[in-house]
Amino acid sequence: MKSPVISGALALGLAAFPAMAQEGGLDAATLRADAAALFEPIPDKVEAIRKSEISPEGHKITPEKVDLGRSLFFDPRMSKSGLISCQTCHNAGLGGADGLPTSIGHGWQKGPRNAPTAFNSVFNVAQFWDGRAPDLAEQAKGPLQAGVEMHNTPENLIATLKSMPGYEAMFKSAFPEDADPVSFQNFAHAVEQFESTLITPDGKFDLFLKGDDNAMNEQEKRGLRAFMDTGCTACHNGVNVGGQDYYPFGVVAKPGADVLPAGDTGRFQVTKTVDDEYVFRAAPLRNVALTAPYFHSGAVWDLKEAVQIMSSSQIGTDLTPDQVDDIVAFLDTLTGKQPQIVHPILPLRTEQTPRPAPM
Amino acid sequence: MKSPVISGALALGLAAFPAMAQEGGLDAATLRADAAALFEPIPDKVEAIRKSEISPEGHKITPEKVDLGRSLFFDPRMSKSGLISCQTCHNAGLGGADGLPTSIGHGWQKGPRNAPTAFNSVFNVAQFWDGRAPDLAEQAKGPLQAGVEMHNTPENLIATLKSMPGYEAMFKSAFPEDADPVSFQNFAHAVEQFESTLITPDGKFDLFLKGDDNAMNEQEKRGLRAFMDTGCTACHNGVNVGGQDYYPFGVVAKPGADVLPAGDTGRFQVTKTVDDEYVFRAAPLRNVALTAPYFHSGAVWDLKEAVQIMSSSQIGTDLTPDQVDDIVAFLDTLTGKQPQIVHPILPLRTEQTPRPAPM
Numbered sequence: 001m002k003s004p005v006i007s008g009a010l011a012l013g014l015a016a017f018p019a020m021a022q023e024g025g026l027d028a029a030t031l032r033a034d035a036a037a038l039f040e041p042i043p044d045k046v047e048a049i050r051k052s053e054i055s056p057e058g059h060k061i062t063p064e065k066v067d068l069g070r071s072l073f074f075d076p077r078m079s080k081s082g083l084i085s086c087q088t089c090h091n092a093g094l095g096g097a098d099g100l101p102t103s104i105g106h107g108w109q110k111g112p113r114n115a116p117t118a119f120n121s122v123f124n125v126a127q128f129w130d131g132r133a134p135d136l137a138e139q140a141k142g143p144l145q146a147g148v149e150m151h152n153t154p155e156n157l158i159a160t161l162k163s164m165p166g167y168e169a170m171f172k173s174a175f176p177e178d179a180d181p182v183s184f185q186n187f188a189h190a191v192e193q194f195e196s197t198l199i200t201p202d203g204k205f206d207l208f209l210k211g212d213d214n215a216m217n218e219q220e221k222r223g224l225r226a227f228m229d230t231g232c233t234a235c236h237n238g239v240n241v242g243g244q245d246y247y248p249f250g251v252v253a254k255p256g257a258d259v260l261p262a263g264d265t266g267r268f269q270v271t272k273t274v275d276d277e278y279v280f281r282a283a284p285l286r287n288v289a290l291t292a293p294y295f296h297s298g299a300v301w302d303l304k305e306a307v308q309i310m311s312s313s314q315i316g317t318d319l320t321p322d323q324v325d326d327i328v329a330f331l332d333t334l335t336g337k338q339p340q341i342v343h344p345i346l347p348l349r350t351e352q353t354p355r356p357a358p359m
Numbered sequence: 360m361k362s363p364v365i366s367g368a369l370a371l372g373l374a375a376f377p378a379m380a381q382e383g384g385l386d387a388a389t390l391r392a393d394a395a396a397l398f399e400p401i402p403d404k405v406e407a408i409r410k411s412e413i414s415p416e417g418h419k420i421t422p423e424k425v426d427l428g429r430s431l432f433f434d435p436r437m438s439k440s441g442l443i444s445c446q447t448c449h450n451a452g453l454g455g456a457d458g459l460p461t462s463i464g465h466g467w468q469k470g471p472r473n474a475p476t477a478f479n480s481v482f483n484v485a486q487f488w489d490g491r492a493p494d495l496a497e498q499a500k501g502p503l504q505a506g507v508e509m510h511n512t513p514e515n516l517i518a519t520l521k522s523m524p525g526y527e528a529m530f531k532s533a534f535p536e537d538a539d540p541v542s543f544q545n546f547a548h549a550v551e552q553f554e555s556t557l558i559t560p561d562g563k564f565d566l567f568l569k570g571d572d573n574a575m576n577e578q579e580k581r582g583l584r585a586f587m588d589t590g591c592t593a594c595h596n597g598v599n600v601g602g603q604d605y606y607p608f609g610v611v612a613k614p615g616a617d618v619l620p621a622g623d624t625g626r627f628q629v630t631k632t633v634d635d636e637y638v639f640r641a642a643p644l645r646n647v648a649l650t651a652p653y654f655h656s657g658a659v660w661d662l663k664e665a666v667q668i669m670s671s672s673q674i675g676t677d678l679t680p681d682q683v684d685d686i687v688a689f690l691d692t693l694t695g696k697q698p699q700i701v702h703p704i705l706p707l708r709t710e711q712t713p714r715p716a717p718m
Contacts (some may be wrong), residue, residue: 023496074452077502082475083447083463093433093705104442108467291705302710345697348649351661356464 082356166347441715525706
């Protein structure tokens with residue numbers, strides 16, 4: 001995790017330069033220069049997935065892998081029940097999330113945390129609220145096996161995929177170098193590749209960053225200024241305006257148990273380090289206007305309320321109502337062009353395909 | 360329901376003209392002429408929805424209504440839980456069905472019957488296995504309110520739709536003549552219009568019907584001949600090769616309780632007429648190779664086995680293994696071009712949107 005001292009320093013910065021927060025922010029060139037030091041626009045395309053523990057060489061995005069990944073992403077037969085797909089909780093029509101406080105999975109079980117958006121997730125430092133998966137390939141393996149999500153096993157998944165000539169052909173075409181292309185690892189890679197195409201460039205904020213002074217209106221610019229000057233950017237920066245590192249939830253004051261349930265200690269469950277208690281990956285704020293409800297608990301439906309909670313628990317300063325409105329207006333500019341996806345026509349099952357087992 | 364005597368007559372026909380079944384069938388022109396008397400190809404496009412009790416004037420398909428219907432079809436927020444959409448049980452990637460014996464709905468409840476495909480359903484005489492909805496608009500109202508499916512109410516649906524400016528604008532544009540366009544009836548009409556675009560023209564059988572002698576191979580042609588000559592066409596005829604009328608399940612012999620559970624008396628539940636006990640709408644066989652498992656009970660996974668059950672329970676003749684294989688080969692030619700659908704980007708919820716209530 002990053003030291004909360006950074007937040008403190010920036011919160012202090014606000015007090016030290018109040019004039020900048022109120023005036024200088026509205027000069028577009030200055031605002032852009034300040035923002036460019038903290039953020040990057042979403043690129044138009046991801047050409048390759050970055051190096052990671054799983055992919056030490058990184059790997060190039062190919063149309064064949066993306067196509068396969070799209071089918072896998074939308075196919076409910078990847079779950080034990082035959083009912084739940086990646087799309088169930090990462091709905092391509094709902095900003096890549098499910099709009100539920102916490103997801104519903106196998107047997108109508110309630111999951112422990114709010115489903116993070118799949119959109120732009122390729123830009124996050126790691127996946128899940130606690131960062132326990134280093135990349136999207138490892139991420140994809142989690143929900144598939146989780147008892148409260150898709151409740152499948154790698155063995156049953158591979159038996160399912162190998163039973164369908166349509167999938168066999170797609171794996172062969174996507175992984176031509178592999179002698180046995182239908183593997184759990186290749187399943188995960190293909191899903192990762194498809195998800196890496198789920199990016200949302202050219203939101204108003206991106207257009208502003210790229211040089212269009214008029215892409216954001218005055219209120220949105222004031223919101224960006226306030227977002228930087230009040231210390232929000234200590235945790236929410238980079239291309240995803242968050243998602244780039246870990247921070248304690250409640251740097252200044254812990255929010256109530258409805259928002260921060262005591263039972264979920266966050267990254268501590270991954271690292272078993274006391275310093276990581278109630279530490280979470282900073283929420284990436286791209287398309288945040290589309291992905292209510294908020295926080296890992298999914299307890300807050302209103303973006304304004306979410307900003308107020310962040311203000312008191314993270315930066316320890318009560319934002320004025322105008323500042324909150326301005327910041328919410330700025331956050332709305334993080335909504336980018338949503339991906340247009342043709343729903344896949346899924347491969348045909350055969351008599352060898354394991355039957356769905358919803359009960 | 361149609362009299363089972365028709366089946367008997369055709370079964371008799373087979374015995375009377377055995378030569379025709381074995382030889383004449385393979386002359387393409389004769390085969391096409393015989394088939395054209397019983398079937399029609401799927402049209403390339405549906406221009407208007409036919410007259411019905413609900414739409415006495417019929418109504419024209421418009422791009423605005425289809426677009427709205429597509430969003431409604433894919434939007435899980437139309438259900439009380441926020442988890443289940445039309446697409447859940449009528450998956451556009453799985454031949455318009457869900458691949459489950461019977462569907463899973465709200466609270467993971469098991470539905471009573473196998474989900475019929477939404478594809479080409481506009482051509483059916485009426486909707487549901489028992490025909491209780493005269494058209495797709497009335498059909499759409501059923502699952503939305505069913506406790507075991509989407510478990511919503513018209514009031515909560517309308518409150519949901521009216522809370523989202525995106526939906527309000529789409530309804531206004533789709534129903535410009537209505538003072539209050541966001542209504543349950545217009546919701547149903549829009550879903551009906553979208554579903555009327557889910558048609559699958561140009562399967563091998565359609566191409567053959569339209570004049571291409573080589574669209575079907577010899578085995579498929581033998582299957583078509585056998586399908587007509589053994590009496591299958593008594594119940595399965597018309598554009599959907601079924602779906603056009605009601606017949607008793609078990610004309611000759613009732614199948615076992617696993618396939619025909621005693622508790623589901625079919626159309627009797629609609630008409631309360633004793634003659635309608637265990638009467639069902641003949642299953643439309645378009646894309647039947649894509650929509651296992653089979654029958655209203657969803658008890659049979661193998662198409663070959665389904666044909667064998669039909670043969671003993673409906674036409675009272677034991678087809679030879681070769682005939683069964685030929686008929687299955689013919690049924691495979693009923694798989695048409697699947698619809699290409701761009702997944703909709705769904706309207707943004709607001710603070711006024713009723714929250715999902717999965718529990």
